[in-house]
Amino acid sequence: MAVYTRIGAEDMAALIAQFDVGTLTSAKGIAEGVSNSNWLIETTGTDGCGARFILTVYEERTEVEDLPFFLGLLDHLAAAGCPVPRTIHDRSGAAFRQIEMGGEVKSLALIEFLPGVSADNPTSAQAHAVGGAMAQIHRAAQDFGMSRKNGMGHAAWRGFVESCQGRWAEIDPKLEAVPGLVDEVIADWPRELPQSVIHADLFPDNVLLMGDAVSGLIDFYFACTEPMAYDLAVAHAAWSFSPDGKRHDAAIGRALIEGYEAVRPLTQIERNALPLLAQGASLRFLLTRAYDWLNTPVDALVTRKDPCAFWNRLAFYRENGASVFA
Ligand SMILES: Nc1ncnc2c1ncn2[C@@H]1O[C@H](COP(=O)(O)OP(=O)(O)OP(=O)(O)O)[C@@H](O)[C@H]1O
Numbered sequence: 001m002a003v004y005t006r007i008g009a010e011d012m013a014a015l016i017a018q019f020d021v022g023t024l025t026s027a028k029g030i031a032e033g034v035s036n037s038n039w040l041i042e043t044t045g046t047d048g049c050g051a052r053f054i055l056t057v058y059e060e061r062t063e064v065e066d067l068p069f070f071l072g073l074l075d076h077l078a079a080a081g082c083p084v085p086r087t088i089h090d091r092s093g094a095a096f097r098q099i100e101m102g103g104e105v106k107s108l109a110l111i112e113f114l115p116g117v118s119a120d121n122p123t124s125a126q127a128h129a130v131g132g133a134m135a136q137i138h139r140a141a142q143d144f145g146m147s148r149k150n151g152m153g154h155a156a157w158r159g160f161v162e163s164c165q166g167r168w169a170e171i172d173p174k175l176e177a178v179p180g181l182v183d184e185v186i187a188d189w190p191r192e193l194p195q196s197v198i199h200a201d202l203f204p205d206n207v208l209l210m211g212d213a214v215s216g217l218i219d220f221y222f223a224c225t226e227p228m229a230y231d232l233a234v235a236h237a238a239w240s241f242s243p244d245g246k247r248h249d250a251a252i253g254r255a256l257i258e259g260y261e262a263v264r265p266l267t268q269i270e271r272n273a274l275p276l277l278a279q280g281a282s283l284r285f286l287l288t289r290a291y292d293w294l295n296t297p298v299d300a301l302v303t304r305k306d307p308c309a310f311w312n313r314l315a316f317y318r319e320n321g322a323s324v325f326a
């Protein structure tokens with residue numbers, strides 16, 4: 001359940017009146033997502049025909065200083081024709097507002113609602129479309145004027161390793177090998193790969209689909225400036241395995257890469273780097289999940305995600321990476 005902030009009906013109506021979107025008719029909290037509070041907002045629309053939006057109140061994990069980057073990126077990509085939601089600016093032209101709630105100042109933004117549903121069991125045709133949409137954002141972001149450091153990059157990995165020190169066995173004893181593997185992957189990390197702004201978390205729950213077509217890429221709150229091939233490696237790890245990471249679906253992985261290359265062909269250097277980047281992607285999600293596993297109370301409302309599902313992917317890429325990406 002992800003509505004951490006309460007907004008009363010009158011306050012919500014007054015808030016929505018700050019935007020030129022018609023009058024509020026309903027506001028429903030959205031259960032999906034864990035980081036921020038989200039509502040599906042319905043209004044009369046400016047033409048009286050009704051309109052839908054997503055209202056996001058940013059909670060602790062999203063830094064206010066990053067909002068101009070995240071929201072500016074959405075506007076830049078949408079203007080370039082990418083399937084991402086636009087930010088609805090308020091009557092003063094601001095992309096986000098700050099309001100006081102229960103003694104705390106919180107930031108919020110109103111975002112275009114996009115139709116579609118996330119795939120629980122993606123098909124190859126859907127993976128192909130997602131690869132293409134990812135390549136489209138990489139190309140379109142080349143002339144986005146802002147950059148952002150990856151908050152989930154190597155320095156963060158080392159921080160997670162340190163904070164899990166001595167506690168791996170509480171999750172699974174085999175994870176005691178993780179610190180050594182982090183050192184290995186960082187030491188071999190390729191330095192000269194072409195960069196752009198990447199999504200960095202393009203899992204199936206962050207893609208809206210209508211049939212086989214991508215209708216929306218959402219949740220850009222990990223977006224950062226990194227090698228484009230790393231984004232593809234993240235998506236490969238996220239899309240082409242069973243949720244527990246035990247079964248790899250080679251056809252889905254191939255379709256994702258083929259869809260990507262139909263829009264932006266990889267260089268040979270990028271292709272050669274994929275086996276290592278995919279190990280890095282597996283470590284990134286293993287580490288954040290391990291940290292959350294050890295630091296989320298068992299009775300919390302948020303369901304903890306299994307770190308071992310990414311240990312299984314890591315083991316797969318270490319053994320088969322060269323042939324999978326050949
Ligand atoms: N622009 C949009 N159009 C339609 N639905 C959306 C849009 N943005 C978000 N949603 C819906 O809201 C849900 C939660 O959004 P989102 O994943 O961004 O939340 P979050 O708490 O920031 O995410 P997470 O915890 O996964 O990082 C999505 O699963 C989707 O159903």
Ligand SMILES: N[C@@H](CCO)C(=O)O
Pocket residue numbers: 201203285288289305
């Ligand atoms: N997509 C991530 C959560 C958000 O970073 C995971 O499945 O672990």
